[in-house]
Amino acid sequence: MVNLTETQSRKDDHIRICLDEKVQVNQITNGLEKYQFTHVCLPELDYQEIDINTTFLNRQLNTPLLISSMTGGTENAQLINQRLARIAQKYGLPMGIGSGRVIIEKPEIASTFQVRDNAPDIMLLANLGAVQLNYGYNWQECLKLVEILEADALILHFNPLQECIQPEGDTNFKDLLTKIEQVCDKLPIPVIAKEVGNGISVKMAEKLINAGIQAIDVAGMGGTSWAMVESERAKNPLQKELGKTFANWGIPTADCVRDIRQQYSEIPLIASGGIRNGLEVAKMLALGADVVGLAYPFLKTAMTSEEAIEELVKLIIAEIKTVLFCTGNKNINSLKTSQNLTINN
Amino acid sequence: MVNLTETQSRKDDHIRICLDEKVQVNQITNGLEKYQFTHVCLPELDYQEIDINTTFLNRQLNTPLLISSMTGGTENAQLINQRLARIAQKYGLPMGIGSGRVIIEKPEIASTFQVRDNAPDIMLLANLGAVQLNYGYNWQECLKLVEILEADALILHFNPLQECIQPEGDTNFKDLLTKIEQVCDKLPIPVIAKEVGNGISVKMAEKLINAGIQAIDVAGMGGTSWAMVESERAKNPLQKELGKTFANWGIPTADCVRDIRQQYSEIPLIASGGIRNGLEVAKMLALGADVVGLAYPFLKTAMTSEEAIEELVKLIIAEIKTVLFCTGNKNINSLKTSQNLTINN
Amino acid sequence: MVNLTETQSRKDDHIRICLDEKVQVNQITNGLEKYQFTHVCLPELDYQEIDINTTFLNRQLNTPLLISSMTGGTENAQLINQRLARIAQKYGLPMGIGSGRVIIEKPEIASTFQVRDNAPDIMLLANLGAVQLNYGYNWQECLKLVEILEADALILHFNPLQECIQPEGDTNFKDLLTKIEQVCDKLPIPVIAKEVGNGISVKMAEKLINAGIQAIDVAGMGGTSWAMVESERAKNPLQKELGKTFANWGIPTADCVRDIRQQYSEIPLIASGGIRNGLEVAKMLALGADVVGLAYPFLKTAMTSEEAIEELVKLIIAEIKTVLFCTGNKNINSLKTSQNLTINN
Amino acid sequence: MVNLTETQSRKDDHIRICLDEKVQVNQITNGLEKYQFTHVCLPELDYQEIDINTTFLNRQLNTPLLISSMTGGTENAQLINQRLARIAQKYGLPMGIGSGRVIIEKPEIASTFQVRDNAPDIMLLANLGAVQLNYGYNWQECLKLVEILEADALILHFNPLQECIQPEGDTNFKDLLTKIEQVCDKLPIPVIAKEVGNGISVKMAEKLINAGIQAIDVAGMGGTSWAMVESERAKNPLQKELGKTFANWGIPTADCVRDIRQQYSEIPLIASGGIRNGLEVAKMLALGADVVGLAYPFLKTAMTSEEAIEELVKLIIAEIKTVLFCTGNKNINSLKTSQNLTINN
Ligand SMILES: Cc1cc2nc3c(=O)[nH]c(=O)nc-3n(C[C@H](O)[C@H](O)[C@H](O)COP(=O)(O)O)c2cc1C
Numbered sequence A, B, C, D: 001m002v003n004l005t006e007t008q009s010r011k012d013d014h015i016r017i018c019l020d021e022k023v024q025v026n027q028i029t030n031g032l033e034k035y036q037f038t039h040v041c042l043p044e045l046d047y048q049e050i051d052i053n054t055t056f057l058n059r060q061l062n063t064p065l066l067i068s069s070m071t072g073g074t075e076n077a078q079l080i081n082q083r084l085a086r087i088a089q090k091y092g093l094p095m096g097i098g099s100g101r102v103i104i105e106k107p108e109i110a111s112t113f114q115v116r117d118n119a120p121d122i123m124l125l126a127n128l129g130a131v132q133l134n135y136g137y138n139w140q141e142c143l144k145l146v147e148i149l150e151a152d153a154l155i156l157h158f159n160p161l162q163e164c165i166q167p168e169g170d171t172n173f174k175d176l177l178t179k180i181e182q183v184c185d186k187l188p189i190p191v192i193a194k195e196v197g198n199g200i201s202v203k204m205a206e207k208l209i210n211a212g213i214q215a216i217d218v219a220g221m222g223g224t225s226w227a228m229v230e231s232e233r234a235k236n237p238l239q240k241e242l243g244k245t246f247a248n249w250g251i252p253t254a255d256c257v258r259d260i261r262q263q264y265s266e267i268p269l270i271a272s273g274g275i276r277n278g279l280e281v282a283k284m285l286a287l288g289a290d291v292v293g294l295a296y297p298f299l300k301t302a303m304t305s306e307e308a309i310e311e312l313v314k315l316i317i318a319e320i321k322t323v324l325f326c327t328g329n330k331n332i333n334s335l336k337t338s339q340n341l342t343i344n345n
């Protein structure tokens, strides 16, 4: 694996740059700061009996926590994926793998994406840029990717801003909807639409649902900013500046979740983008998310060790349970219907 | 007193840690900053005739100021309690004693809680964690505690968040309400429900009042954060982090008082949690509190000397009187009905 | 003048302390920051013809600027008064003199208050604490004071907060209204009611107007804080702290002016308290003030030289005229009716 | 060009001072921070096909970007003008030239303003202070100026605040409207009304439109502050202070644009004043501007090199296109009608 393709070296760049604080959205937030839980001084619960199971796309999950799609394609990526996968298996977490375009280009590196051996039972999500459907991929490649990874669902991600800032950007997003419809139609597994940090509006959700998308991951604004990541990568000063201008572009994650859930009471919904602890996870659940995804915090701990990832998962679980306890809710369903979350005034 | 029980050493930890600024709620406040008194340039009063007497649970109090429940169980605690008690006696202040669970466990240390000799005439409040009713205590122990301390009322405190963060946390809060009802029923003295810094909502107040509770101390958010205190004490990194996540959890004291008073015009109501001077005491009275409690400021001065406590009491009294004078109110009743407190816009 | 009476040394303390930035209200403001003039790009005026004359208590004033009541009683005070008086004369500004209680106590120092020689033509305002009517003064002393100073009107100031913080405070404000009524009735000149930095509410204005007061100087919150001044002077720690607690107590000047003018369209109204430049003067005029008073800025410049005072007056006049020009108003009457001042949203 | 007239040396002063950060409005903003675009994750567009053409005063423009009126009259100014003109020609940008009063005074320096040789095809805007119509200029001089510069339109600028702060200020703005009417009537080319950084209100827009003005450049508050520029230039302390007091005077650019467009759906409208990147340009277009002007950023880059100006233009174009792409708009017309811009709450 000495000869890295351009795509491979980009993947390593992304990991390195994403670890840097300054590519996090900084002036604005995921939109959660305006929501507050009302404390319940007398929960009438036994903490030991609190249960954070949930159901997502007809799968039972131990905890409503997702390891968001990140990487693959290099040795480093492989190590990260395997560490994450082993913890996902241990805690029953669903997990996304990074965009699999490179697998089709260079099948010999598929192993850097494959985590089924380490996580035989988890809900595994393959990932591909939706725009690739305009650049030589169609439903057959999607199917192949899913099969190679033994995935349970396919995420199609949308990243128009990132593509604008990349020098090598794929910026023809024309007529994608028809092609997405075909993928949804042909694939035997669910297809999930996902942004990468700028959010999905209700209007877009509507189009995607009508095209046959079975779940939405809003991946909203508030955390990792791909405009900033590409700005850091850019050699060209124009692209460097362009990325900075759009550092805080997007719809706050909380707004996406609240708005989509209000319109679509049934659509399986993932909240992600700037979620940093279990208190925020719980707020997103209360706003209507079914599962909550984190990327950056998992990347950071995965660089350290499997134990670090596990500590993070345990902490988040404890935080979610503490919210449930201190709001008097025995399980997540109860939290969702409790109307315990209120807006600051 | 060489062999400290686990509970005893925890008590000394609490005192040490509570003296540290950083366990005070910092990002948000007790909720008072949005309220403002309207100045009265011509009071038509003689300051000398201003009277801050009040009535609470059928007792006449010289001043509507409470020394909140804090400590007991160790030599250090005993010194603090005695100093506070002598000032309480001198100024006619009601005073709470720290949770008395340890007294039942280890009767030989009861003396560290007993302050009647130093304060024969004050309204004295015994204190016990409500959750102990699920851990081997029932109304008989409550009665015993009250008798040992010669208390005039019993505070049952609710601290679900703190229990979540303690490694040794008592987190079974199930079926407490029935047991509380029994305590209220059997005890010959009033029972007061109190939080420890996260506040009591109207909904909870309703349940507690229906169970027979005769007064409420909201002990809301804005001052000492028990999540932070337990975070400081924790050896385990997960608990350290967990505490920090919930550092600012809770209902602001002012919101609790306003909401409960609006719903229950008659319930004896104590405002506490983050009150730091007599101007804030007066705002709480105007919002509907009958008595206002402080813990941290009394702890801090008690560590210094009896004189320091007395200086604090005198200052708070002067501040309350100054508010009364500069709003043209002769007494607290007049303040409460004056509608002089308004919300900033 | 070697043997300073207690009142005299207090006067010198006040001057010294008032020059210190830290006795200015700091966390909140005079309330003007929320008002904004709408720029007029095409004024259709000749700046040279702009006129800032005004009428106050039937006197024609060149400029709607008042040198607020400050001092007297010591050599230093005399120097300040004389410098201010000469500029007042030169620019036709009305001027207040410090509280004249000491004159009655110690007639030999009357000269430190007398400025008629230096300012034969100005509108001169004598000053007395209203509360003195409860401490041995009545309308006869008021009249005497006015005669000694050759004043055109008498200001009765109200300072309940300041009196609370002074060790020697005169805090019996009972039944003052009847005595004020008598003063208004007996005196051949107008009586003006004035606060000292905490503001006059509409409710108080109503009482004062009903008692016969002919003009109001709101002297609202936003500038010199007498709570802080007395805190600085205090030797006693309780009073030091008490003053700090009330550092920002009061009704913002802008709110007083807006509210009183809304209720009383005709009452002669002075805005003062925290006004620091001619743009603020103009905003106060637009809010309904007839004259705008400054104390601290005049004190500061008066300590330097007569020229410094003059520079200040010229700057303020230029600022007022610039506002008139850039809002397309030829004179102050036009500004008041132009509705050019709007509230930020 | 050794003997600089007073006007000439003022021009060089202006350039030097305008390059300094501190003459930028600092406490308040151009008003855009409250507007946010809603991200469109699936644009259904090919970025390559995005088109930012626009029409202004019946001219087709490649890009809705204007180089705002700045300078002329000195060698330095000539260099700046020529560099800007060559880029304007290359990118098809309209360009304003600095106020041409000095050309009539001193025709031999006309060349420092003339850019037609460098920019044969652009829309070129001559510039004159409207107030000069009260100081010896009339429509004939206006016509002459336009002819000398071979301009396509004439900007009449309004700068009452700046004139108040200049020692040599021309502050007779009386009866200008009639004279403007005449200029509009006689000139064979369009006349544009423009402020210089304090904004044009709807009320003023109405008067100007009624007088025959054919386009408006709001030149609102938020960027270069001419009060501060004149303050920096002033030798006299009064003028120095006066300028500082009015540093943030004016109507925010965004407010001017929104309000005028709401009232006048057809008037050709230029947004300028504090616009600093293409994201802000796009927001102004969405608020209703037809063309967006920048002065300070062009001055800064022009001092460096032609390449620096070109980099800036390319960056702004890329930013505008990125906004169009990420809001799913193919062209500016579509952006304007898309209602994609919303107000933060
Ligand atoms: C190193 C890295 C690589 C990523 N690669 C992908 C990807 O291939 N596909 C994808 O849909 N999202 C990718 N993302 C985006 C994340 O899935 C997520 O939407 C985004 O980072 C926001 O979440 P966060 O704020 O928790 O980091 C990547 C994120 C990181 C940090």
Ligand SMILES: Cc1cc2nc3c(=O)[nH]c(=O)nc-3n(C[C@H](O)[C@H](O)[C@H](O)COP(=O)(O)O)c2cc1C
Pocket: B014, B015, B018, B068, B069, B070, B071, B097, B098, B099, B127, B155, B157, B194, B195, B196, B197, B219, B222, B223, B224, B272, B273, B274, B275, B293, B294, B295, B296, B297, B299
């Ligand atoms: C050292 C210390 C010990 C405390 N122990 C108890 C206790 O035993 N029982 C109780 O109800 N509250 C206890 N509290 C909580 C206080 O009574 C009070 O509700 C809380 O500190 C908020 O008030 P504050 O912000 O004025 O400190 C304790 C507080 C402190 C500082």
Ligand SMILES: Cc1cc2nc3c(=O)[nH]c(=O)nc-3n(C[C@H](O)[C@H](O)[C@H](O)COP(=O)(O)O)c2cc1C
Pocket: C014, C015, C018, C068, C069, C070, C071, C097, C098, C099, C127, C155, C157, C194, C195, C196, C197, C219, C222, C223, C224, C272, C273, C274, C275, C293, C294, C295, C296, C297, C299
């Ligand atoms: C040194 C000093 C002495 C003052 N003495 C008096 C006084 O004797 N009588 C009075 O009515 N106000 C007195 N004031 C208050 C002022 O008249 C004014 O109301 C107050 O300072 C608020 O205005 P400012 O913020 O412009 O200073 C005094 C103020 C200062 C600074």
Ligand SMILES: Cc1cc2nc3c(=O)[nH]c(=O)nc-3n(C[C@H](O)[C@H](O)[C@H](O)COP(=O)(O)O)c2cc1C
Pocket: D014, D015, D018, D068, D069, D070, D071, D097, D098, D099, D127, D155, D157, D194, D195, D196, D197, D219, D222, D223, D224, D272, D273, D274, D275, D293, D294, D295, D296, D297, D299
């Ligand atoms: C150096 C300089 C000279 C200027 N000269 C003129 C001028 O002669 N005529 C004019 O209408 N505006 C002039 N302006 C104002 C600009 O056209 C523009 O309205 C103002 O600077 C606000 O835009 P900005 O914030 O992008 O700088 C000048 C601006 C600068 C920086």
